[in-house]
Amino acid sequence: MHTGNIRCSSYFYCPAANTCCKTLTGQWGCCPYILGQCCKDGKHCCERGYECDVTFSSCKKKGFLSIPAQLKRKALLL
Structure with a gap:
């Protein structure tokens, strides 16, 4: 695991500048x-x-600003 990576659990991590999500x-x-x-859709x-609009x-974001949601990528094994 490289310095700066984000540890999700004892076995998985995400690259730096990412967030772990189930x-x-x-x-x-x-x-x-x-x-x-x-x-909440898990994807x-x-x-x-910003707030998720799974529909x-x-x-x-408050008002009318809307951007596409990003798909999560698989976490990496330690």
């Missing part, structure tokens, strides 16, 4: 944002300050 199956996934917001995540797979 998938619906209980596995670890990596959100490509620092302090990312893990969506997507949003940048900090449209998007991330919304």
